[in-house]
Amino acid sequence: MYTYIVKRLLVAIPTLLIVSIFVFSLQKLLPGDPILAMAGEERDPAVLELLREKYHLNDPLPAQYAYWLGGALTGDLGVSLRSNEPVLNLIAAKLPVTIQLAVMAIFFAFLIGIPMGILAAVKKNTALDYLASFVALSGLSIPNFWLGIMLILLVSVKLGWLPASGYEPFFADPLRSLETMVMPAFVLGNALAATLMRHTRSAMLSVLSADYIRTARAKGLSERAVVFEHSFRNALLPIVTLSALLFGELLAGAVLTEQIFTIPGFGKLIVDAVFTRDYSVVQGVVLCTATGFILMNLIADLLYFVLNPRMRATL
Structure with missing residues (x-):
């Protein structure tokens, strides 16, 4: 290893x-x-x-x-031309915000995408399969900024259930922090859920057609045991590796969502830096997000190695 x-x-x-x-x-x-x-x-x-x-x-x-x-190798990314603060301090202040948003978004993606993918695979070519595919296609087609604006109008303006914008640090007020992050996390997680659903369905269909699944059914195992204990466990490999890559995308792709909901994360930081020509901040944020994406790619490779016994056997 x-x-x-x-x-x-x-x-x-x-x-x-x-x-x-x-x-x-x-x-x-x-x-x-x-x-x-x-x-x-x-x-x-x-x-x-x-x-x-x-x-x-x-x-x-x-x-x-x-x-x-x-x-950069020694942790010195320069000084902000606008605020005269070290870029590393700005990144350290904004990174926890984006990480919290990414974690909550990937949670929504798991919550929506994986059950829908399993259901679509088990109920292949039925109304439930077509419905799940339609929802996944809708999630991929609807722009994040439009969905965010619609949610603000409905949930915040019309119903008054959640704040329309702003951010509260998690450790300062956990409940308020979750309230401010639920809608933007759902907006980001919705698109990822569609991708996750399609991959989960594909992986489950491949496993469900395997010989050992037919053997498990022939032994009289319940459908629940066949689906969750045998099929889903073996279908997890591509899902886990894909999830690591999706999390890396979240760190770099939340710019529009953070702007819409006025979340002071990486997205807002880099947009403000571009408008004010604060090049040191732009360079630092892009380098940090690129490093995060490469790190998540490396984690995905390691997870693939850990979860796949055949790769370990070749070494």
Whole structure:
């Protein structure tokens, strides 16, 4: 197993290096000059030159990248040009918010997608199967921003059940925190549930047609035991690995949802940074989300190895 982990890490390291190059390039691709914004309205040439020297913008691009990468490896992602705070502190403040949203969203995805996938597979080619497929297709087709707005109008404005926006830290007020995060988590989890349902159905259909399932039924086992103890357990492999990848997508893909519900997470942070040309923050957030996605991909590979005995037998 250790050999397998080392191999996956050796693949992840150059991937992270390539990602860092693209992240650094954002500074040159985004329009505008952050130094002009920092210098104020007068824009004294001496001040501009001093700022360029301070942030190494007069150095050649390879030297700028090496300086930035060296800082990133030691935890120094630069300083926000807007708030003058270390980017790492901003990320540390926003990351728990996005993680909470992602965890709650994946919970909704499990709660909706897996039971629907099992039901659709067991009731193949029946009205329940078609209904589950229709719901899954609807979840994939409905844009998150539209669903979020509709939920705000119905649940918050019309019924007054949940707050329309805002955020409360979980450890400050757990109940209030859950109330503010239920709707955005459902919006994100709804789309993931559709993907999870389709994969669960496909995996279950593949397992239900296997010889050992027919043998289990021939032995007189109840349908419940056949479905949950034999079929679902063996269908878990692709579902678990897919879930790890979906969680990585959540860390990077909650921008619109966080904007709609005014959640101060990664999405809102990066949107505000782009509008204010705060390139250091943009680079730090993108690098962090890319690293999180690669990490979840690595976890998915390890889970596949742990859950699949045939892969362990080949080593």
